[in-house]
Amino acid sequence: MPVTKNVQVGLTVLRTQLIGDNSMSVYFERPIGFQFEAGDWIDINFADTNLNGGKVYSLSSSPTESDLAISFRIGITPFKRQLQSVKPGDKLYISQYGNDYGFQLNDKRSSVLIAGGIGVAPFRSMVKELYDKKVRADVQLIYLNKTDDFLFKTELDIWRQHLPQLSIDYIATKDLKRKAREQQLNKLLTKGANRYYIAGAEAMVDATEHLLINRGVAVRDIRIDSFGTY
């Protein structure tokens, strides 16, 4: 969806959940009438705080789910500390949301989704929507993570069993030098696709975009969600 700016959409925390070794999801009541597409992000703010401004998080929940969820690595910044300590009933708000970069699946076209670490968040949303709507889209998810603590792996693997045109490859990168990582990626990319989506930390997104361009993928067929330098 195009970005909707300068709003104050109230959010109420429902619960938090630790996921994997060092990550967390926060679930919110879905505000009445709040519409979004898988791949969209929200800019989250605390109503009563000394923090200066909000932060952007992809929605890891799907539009087909009743609650909203965001997922992130546990961190030490003042913002993260506050986010990690929210309790059911706490109030936050969304100041803007959507997506400017066409980061939405087109289920009529074949797609490759490349996640780096927590960059899997928007892809969880997309795959869950395919599963809930029983859409037979040709999708390949390549999930790179430092360790083999792949977030959402159990549910992704269940959904894959019901979506014959979805393939998922998990790559743990901690013992791979850059060249070996690129070789693995290149091997997995031989099938080709109409569209490529990359999400994760800036360095991973930039390196992967270069790799795709070197393979001859047109820039217009690459959609990126760059999470910055965290």
Ligand SMILES: Cc1cc2nc3c(=O)[nH]c(=O)nc-3n(C[C@H](O)[C@H](O)[C@H](O)COP(=O)(O)OP(=O)(O)OC[C@H]3O[C@@H](n4cnc5c(N)ncnc54)[C@H](O)[C@@H]3O)c2cc1C
């Ligand atoms: C479109 C988009 C979607 C995104 N989606 C997600 C998502 O789904 N999940 C997600 O986790 N992130 C997502 N991000 C990134 C997110 O907005 C934050 O930048 C990220 O969570 C890091 O926030 P932070 O507060 O930990 O660190 P930042 O404030 O961004 O700082 C970066 C790093 O600097 C260091 N640092 C900064 N301040 C301090 C301090 N006071 N003390 C010590 N060290 C410090 C820390 O190592 C920190 O990790 C997204 C970003 C964009 C633009």
